[in-house]
Amino acid sequence: MKHTSSKLAIALACLCSTVSMQPIAQAEEQTEQAPHVSINTDPYPSTYTPISGKPTVIINVTILDGVGSRIENGMVYFADGKIVAVGETVDYSNDAVVIDGKGKWVTPGIIDNHSHLGVYPTPSVGSTSDGNEMTSPVTPGVWAEHSVWPQDPGFGRALAGGVTSLQILPGSANLFGGRSVVLKNVPSRTMQDMKFPDAPYGMKMACGENPKRVYGKKGGPMTRMGNVKGYRQAWSDAQNYMREWEKYEADYEAGKNPKAPKRNLDLETMAGVLNGDIRVHMHCYRADEMTVMMDMMKEFDYQIAAFHHAVEGYKIADKLAENNVCASMWADWWGFKLEAYDGIRENIPVVHAANACAIVHSDDELGIQRLNQEAAKAWSDGKRAGIDISMEEAWQWLSANPAKSLGIFDKTGSLEAGKNADLVLWTGNPFSTYTKAEQVFVDGGKAYELGNPDSWPLSDFEVGQVGEGDVK
Template sequence: MGMKLVAGLLAASLVGACAAGNAAPESASRAPAETYSRNPYPSTYQPYPGVPTLVTNVTIFDGEGGRIDNGSVLFADGEIVELGQNVAAPEGATVIDGAGKWVTPGIIDVHSHLGNYPSPSVEAHSDGNEVTGPVHPDVWAEHGVWPQDPGFSRALANGGVTSLQILPGSADLFGGRSVTLKNVPARTMQGMKFPGAPYGLKMACGENPKRVYGNRNQMPGSRMGNVALNRATWAKAVEYDRRWDKYEEDGGDAPTRDIGMDTLRGVLDGEISVHNHCYRADEMAVVMDMAKEFGYEVSTFHHAVESYKIADILRENGVCSAMWADWWGFKMEAYDGIEENIPLVHNAGACTIVHSDDPNGIQRLNQEAAKALANGRRMGIQISDEVAWTWLSYNPAKAIGVDDRTGSLKPGKMADLVLWNGNPFSVYTRPEKVWIDGALLYDALDPTRRPVTDFELGQPGQGDTK
């Protein structure tokens, strides 16, 4: 049973967007070496139609640490046009008086499994981990994304989430490629795929791989085994990269294609970013040393409950930390987590991100950031609200590699923004309106602007299906 959209405009636009956006696949005659990190499954994403809109009399967090009181923001043709305190509405623009409300960039979740672990949570829908071996850079998260997951519309309506990175799970040392999506209703994954967003590689260290595979009496069964198998795999990838470089330079017979090694070659050449599940500070340090050994960079450590212990090292290496506000103690490697982790990492000048890793947490990331903000202030770290918003939009956009197009309210960037009905760091505040590429996709005041799924509407014969 497919997704049912209440709004007729959204339904009509959906068909048009998906049909008009179909792109021809890359030529089969393209040399394999030219496709190792490019995308043979192109995005067919087409923005929903929007109208020129001016939101006035609001408090604006621009996503990069700036704040405008009694401000206005104008967007048209899918982009931010202007923001400030004296912005004029062009002829024909929709004008919204937001007195007493806030405008922010849409939230970007750098760590989600929506679509790969969708609701309802049943074994038949569990597609996030290829647990048949610890090294699987060959699998791609996008090939398991179910676009009808009701978690997407809930993240939009309850959490103001406009983009999100879908990652494979953390059972494997090399979990596979990630995909970044725009949070729009679509019939296919390609219809949600963020155009031109770089791929990521999901890796994992610590307890998960050694437990999953050690329990099968196979490697890795220890943290030593984790690193040994990582290093052995990267050594093969370096040799694979060398062979292809030589072929591209000198010609001759092409090396045998390996789609898993293609991904690792993309990492070594800086086209695919590494997102590493890692809890303990000592393991993060080892991973950074390993990255230097083999010539790649780590974009972000995810979960990173001990980042506060090595925040200066993370800053010096330019590595982001994607963290929870207060999850800790649920396993031994999470035991040293502290509620001040996020503000301490921020205070050290390191890249700081609030993430979810959870279909419920993604609906209240603003509240997670608020908890971290309060915990910092309680220990004397004074971080302003507008600066803390960087944890939710600009920094995750930077970690994914889309900060040139979204994550902040700057002229020319995508008009991905949220009108909140109060201070967005209050537990009482909800999104009132959410725009993606300037199209109003959610409006709490208009029932026809609320995309819902079968799970909200009920099974056949249940509920109001008008």
């Protein structure tokens, strides 16, 4: 206190003679810790409420359970939104609605793990085209759900095709395109009312021609090696971001009163992948690129859930199986650009035969209406090539495997006791061109009935613009 005046020194001395210095000393030792900074990982929570349903049993029906079994003249009983029992005979409550499925088939609801409904809705006009944030090659911080337009008539058309759940992805212009969201396919006013409860988020990535084409004259990347450099730099930045937050948490626990790092929404999503909370879905056609991507996932220690399109998946089917990566594929789309040129119609059966996870996807607002027929084409092409896969095995491409890729197989994707009652009653063999979805149930509630036009979903956009006879 060498700069303190004599008068101030005398005042302090007088104060000390009347007030104990012990509490003051304690106060000097204690530094009030700043509030802990935490990040809300679910700021847009699901508000989904299942459609009300009645206990129901379907009898005398051919069952494909979604995990490789087939039951002739079987029974499926569901109540309170869940599958209760499946078998040749099952016990059911006296108040159950009984549906005679003689001559018909029942399957798990179709799950499309690659859709752009809502972000590229119909009608296809610029004002509703919200799937690609083409402002930077690295935009993992955008979320597809913030572009979903629930009025897209495509949702109802997909429901009529037996689709009960679907993943909505950003487009493939960017190296990192943003987060995806899994939706229940039920008519709704809001995205939150459709959001599949507790389904993990996905993150869209893209390799190959699309990022090159979009950014080649905008500062890059303009080559495939530039693509890979862009991924690796972004993953490295995400690792650094995680270390900053880990240090902050450690210092806070130690009482050091640290300053929290500035939030970065792009790196936050990527950190979610590296933590194992967000699943990577990667647009990729060529076998050589998919192999490089699997090497990169090992370098940065994350897991690719699925390669989407994977036109050359058949070339590396064994590597897909070894690395536990699904391939989400078209039945027969090929040749519309060079990286799609080397496709074969037996792609899906070849991947399946290698014990890899094969998926049929749409990537199209029309294809999603007939995914059962797309699977049938791939199945029959495999048969003609001598790849003998049963229908009950092949149905895994439409329900169990996409559910696994989305991290929701514990909830849906098969007709097993305890799982969500997401199922379709078909007018006949679902691999037939002439078969239609007769009744579609989501969580045990009837969401669609072929013979009851009044029950067909009609989006707000369509009201007053289409008549009853126009909705097919």
